[in-house]
Amino acid sequence: DVKVTQSSRYLVKRTGEKVFLECVQDMDHENMFWYRQDPGLGLRLIYFSYDVKMKEKGDIPEGYSVSREKKERFSLILESASTNQTSMYLCASSLMTLSPSYNEQFFGPGTRLTVL
Amino acid sequence: AQSVAQPEDQVNVAEGNPLTVKCTYSVSGNPYLFWYVQYPNRGLQFLLKYITGDNLVKGSYGFEAEFNKSQTSFHLKKPSALVSDSALYFCAVRDGYNTDKLIFGTGTRLQVFP
Numbered sequence: 001d002v003k004v005t006q007s008s009r010y011l012v013k014r015t016g017e018k019v020f021l022e023c024v025q026d027m028d029h030e031n032m033f034w035y036r037q038d039p040g041l042g043l044r045l046i047y048f049s050y051d052v053k054m055k056e057k058g059d060i061p062e063g064y065s066v067s068r069e070k071k072e073r074f075s076l077i078l079e080s081a082s083t084n085q086t087s088m089y090l091c092a093s094s095l096m097t098l099s100p101s102y103n104e105q106f107f108g109p110g111t112r113l114t115v116l
Numbered sequence: 117a118q119s120v121a122q123p124e125d126q127v128n129v130a131e132g133n134p135l136t137v138k139c140t141y142s143v144s145g146n147p148y149l150f151w152y153v154q155y156p157n158r159g160l161q162f163l164l165k166y167i168t169g170d171n172l173v174k175g176s177y178g179f180e181a182e183f184n185k186s187q188t189s190f191h192l193k194k195p196s197a198l199v200s201d202s203a204l205y206f207c208a209v210r211d212g213y214n215t216d217k218l219i220f221g222t223g224t225r226l227q228v229f230p
Contacts, residue, residue, distance in 0.1 A: 004159070031216050040125070042206060042222040043160075050216065058217070090159060097216050102148050102167055105218065107159035 003027070004108035006091050012114045019078040021111050023091030030096040032074035033105065034058075034066065037088040049074055050096065081115045088112050118143045120209045122221040129197045130229050137192040137224045139207030148210035149190040150218065151181055155203045163205075166190060177201070197228045 007022035023032065031050050035043040035058075045058030047066040055066050063085060067075045074093075078085055089112075092105040119142045129135045141147050151163040164175025171183045181192045192205060205224050211217040 033217075035220075040222060043220040045217060045219075048217055092160075094216060102165065102210060103216070104150065104162040104165060105160075107152075107161070109157075109159045
């Protein structure tokens, strides 16, 4: 079974702090994703990585950065946390797709971040 | 641009009754469509996908989805609902032909009452 783990289930930080969210997958997946989940807005993609050191902005990258130094690990960084970044953060991974097929994404349990 | 819409924030159904969770899509080209489920305090789990072939797709936990090209819909269905099916359901579409990114809908909360 694919396992995607996230470093914390709950996190409380103060405005202006630098925050690191870590995600690790154990199935040698090329792709890794960071989403935030907000009620009524669904899941929105923050960043996507398709290989080590490769990244692509998603729909809402402002205020975030990412790091992928090893294939199994994908970190989301909030450079200076703000209250509007209070949310549930979900990490996912998948095998790279060779069209016309598509490989589903596997999700971690999520990190609920509160910024005070 | 690709998009999906889930018109219902919440669906209520009695245990044992059939359930439908609605999803409509807008894509250029052939759609790749997905359903995911999120149980309380858990991450999302893949349920099923439509890429090509039969319009009726069968997935996990007894769920199925019907692809309807003329109505641009991909509704999730189950013949007999269980209380344990109560969860948040997300429809998603592949964001273009040559990408592994998905675009998710806003989610529909399914409540099954005993």
